[in-house]
Amino acid sequence: MIKPKVAIQDSLRISRLSLALATLVAALITVQPAHALFFGYNQQAEAYKQQGEAAQEAQNYDMAINYFTSAINCCPYDAAQNLADLYYVRAIATDATGQYDRATRDWQASHDNFQKCVDQAQYNPGTNVAYDKEYADDLQRMINWRSTENPNTPNYMECGPMKRFATPGSVRVYVDTTEQSGFSYDLRYLIFQAMYQWCSFSGSPIRMEQWSTPEGAHIIVQRANAPGQIGFGAGGQTNNQDSVNAAGQDIMTKSFVRLTSPSYNSNNMSQVDKNKLYNLALHETGHALGIGGHSPSGLDAMYFKAPVLKLSDRDKATMRMMYQ
Ligand SMILES: [Zn+2]
Numbered sequence: 001m002i003k004p005k006v007a008i009q010d011s012l013r014i015s016r017l018s019l020a021l022a023t024l025v026a027a028l029i030t031v032q033p034a035h036a037l038f039f040g041y042n043q044q045a046e047a048y049k050q051q052g053e054a055a056q057e058a059q060n061y062d063m064a065i066n067y068f069t070s071a072i073n074c075c076p077y078d079a080a081q082n083l084a085d086l087y088y089v090r091a092i093a094t095d096a097t098g099q100y101d102r103a104t105r106d107w108q109a110s111h112d113n114f115q116k117c118v119d120q121a122q123y124n125p126g127t128n129v130a131y132d133k134e135y136a137d138d139l140q141r142m143i144n145w146r147s148t149e150n151p152n153t154p155n156y157m158e159c160g161p162m163k164r165f166a167t168p169g170s171v172r173v174y175v176d177t178t179e180q181s182g183f184s185y186d187l188r189y190l191i192f193q194a195m196y197q198w199c200s201f202s203g204s205p206i207r208m209e210q211w212s213t214p215e216g217a218h219i220i221v222q223r224a225n226a227p228g229q230i231g232f233g234a235g236g237q238t239n240n241q242d243s244v245n246a247a248g249q250d251i252m253t254k255s256f257v258r259l260t261s262p263s264y265n266s267n268n269m270s271q272v273d274k275n276k277l278y279n280l281a282l283h284e285t286g287h288a289l290g291i292g293g294h295s296p297s298g299l300d301a302m303y304f305k306a307p308v309l310k311l312s313d314r315d316k317a318t319m320r321m322m323y324q
Contacts, residue, residue, distance in 0.1 A: 045082055080113040087107075087110035091104075092305050092307075096308075100298075110135075153314075160292050167218075187266055223258070259277060282308075
């Protein structure tokens with residue numbers, strides 16, 4: 001009995017909020033061209049934000065937090081759209097340092113500002129209410145969830161649903177190498193390196209073998225090459241196909257992974273681009289192997305915006321337990 005599963009959509013590291021700020025600036029330019037002074041804080045905040053994002057990409061999170069703080073301090077208290085965006089990016093950077101409670105306060109501040117945008121939309125003609133409302137609602141759910149979570153437990157099994165392959169000791173992995181929907185051999189190698197982290201720690205239940213065709217493979221990895229394959233603003237997506245066995249257990253039969261990449265090969269990719277792809281492959285492989293939810297801790301590869309390039313002890317312990 002094969003049933004389609006809910007897709008796991010990831011908003012990894014590709015921020016649609018940058019778009020929001022750009023849109024806002026554009027809207028201000030068109031709507032209120034006379035208010036030249038009003039641009040002052042916007043430009044300064046944007047400059048700090050960009051420096052923060054550069055620091056974030058270089059994995060210098062403390063510096064990123066400082067820049068985002070400077071950006072926040074440039075904004076008047078009623079610049080809700082900018083503040084929603086800035087608290088959001090600072091929350092991610094803060095989670096990446098493991099300061100869970102401090103990050104939660106930023107998630108809350110981001111939520112409150114998105115909600116303010118919704119509430120005051122009638123006075124602000126440029127507001128994209130649907131967008132702000134989606135963020136406010138998403139963040140409220142996340143804040144509620146975080147309040148029930150402890151990021152320091154030995155594993156995050158409770159963040160399920162967790163599923164499993166019947167034969168974790170021989171998981172066949174096919175990475176598409178066609179130019180249309182796959183990766184060049186050098187990028188395929190990079191993806192395999194990330195995937196193998198899930199096999200190579202002490203006590204890992206997973207063994208993978210490279211498979212040369214999609215037929216017979218358990219995990220199929222392809223490049224996202226068309227709109228709609230991946231949730232808006234996300235970097236990767238994994239769909240699991242599974243069936244219920246005679247004992248009534250939910251067993252995965254195949255996982256389909258889509259990863260975004262700036263190109264088919266690495267010729268024009270910076271180290272930051274490569275790290276992003278590596279990080280995506282590491283994270284999506286966790287889903288492909290059966291981790292159905294996300295860790296609340298920014299130190300884990302399965303955090304929803306995981307910036308990490310290495311599995312944490314909690315990632316490893318969770319995988320061990322899933323296949324016990
Ligand atoms: Zn995910």
